[in-house]
Amino acid sequence: MAYARIEIAPSILASNFSRLGEEIRAVEQGGADVIHVDVMDGHFVPNISIGIPVVQSLSKATRLPLDVHLMIDRPEKYIEEFVRAGASRVLIHEEATVHLDRALGMIRELGAQAGAAINPATPVTMLTEVLNKVDTVLVMSVNPGFGGQKFIPGALEKIRQLNQWRAQYNGAFRIEVDGGVDAGNAAELAQAGANTFVAGTSIFHTPDPAAATRQMRKLATEAIS
Numbered sequence: 001m002a003y004a005r006i007e008i009a010p011s012i013l014a015s016n017f018s019r020l021g022e023e024i025r026a027v028e029q030g031g032a033d034v035i036h037v038d039v040m041d042g043h044f045v046p047n048i049s050i051g052i053p054v055v056q057s058l059s060k061a062t063r064l065p066l067d068v069h070l071m072i073d074r075p076e077k078y079i080e081e082f083v084r085a086g087a088s089r090v091l092i093h094e095e096a097t098v099h100l101d102r103a104l105g106m107i108r109e110l111g112a113q114a115g116a117a118i119n120p121a122t123p124v125t126m127l128t129e130v131l132n133k134v135d136t137v138l139v140m141s142v143n144p145g146f147g148g149q150k151f152i153p154g155a156l157e158k159i160r161q162l163n164q165w166r167a168q169y170n171g172a173f174r175i176e177v178d179g180g181v182d183a184g185n186a187a188e189l190a191q192a193g194a195n196t197f198v199a200g201t202s203i204f205h206t207p208d209p210a211a212a213t214r215q216m217r218k219l220a221t222e223a224i225s
Helices: 017-029 052-061 079-085 100-109 124-133 155-168 186-192 209-224
Strands: 007-010 035-040 066-071 089-093 113-118 136-140 174-178 196-199
Touching: 007 035, 007 209, 017 052, 017 209, 035 052, 052 066, 052 079, 066 079, 066 113, 079 089, 079 100, 089 100, 089 136, 100 113, 100 124, 113 124, 124 136, 124 155, 136 155, 155 174, 155 186, 186 196, 186 209, 196 209
Parallel strands: 007 196, 035 066, 066 089, 089 113, 113 136, 136 174, 174 196
Antiparallel strands: none
16 A cells, blocks of 8 residues: 555664664654665765764664665775675665676675665666666755755656656666655655655754654655555
8 A cells, every 4th residue: 555655764864873872763663664874985975974883783773674875986895894784775876886787786695675876967867777676766856965955856857757667667666765855845755756755854853753754654645645
């Protein structure tokens, strides 16, 4: 049913790291499906965030799958380490590797779900040759590197195109959207075909992250019911 199609993936990049365990428990209580983990290297994106040891700690701190988004150059060098650290899903950027097909295969061979991500300026057609090899396509709706940015409207057309291809070719991949996702656009994103909603600021920078998680699911689910 439509409700089962929606996933809410709170992004810990926007959380208070001094209270990370407590914040994760709050979104668990709000019905979050996965925890989104942004890994940045300061090269592929202009910021540095968490690494393998934090992913390992997170895997012990939550019952939820870890949706690990590698915003790093040559991600294939680190895929195995992140899977062994506890990543349930590994999302890598088309722009970050010249061997996307091989890297996606590595992820699956290691037993994790594989995802391909694209930046706002990358046409979705760059992924047509790997759509049968991914579990998720991540559409970045902001330029990656920092939380709290405004949603770039062009992402909607990319989601619609992916949704069309998914229906046309009987695909099973999820469409994930990340960047500026909030209560104001959740319904429109769901109607366009998005399944997994990554939200950081709009969940963790609220008085009640559990309630914000529930509200986003409600808005997205009702839009496609």
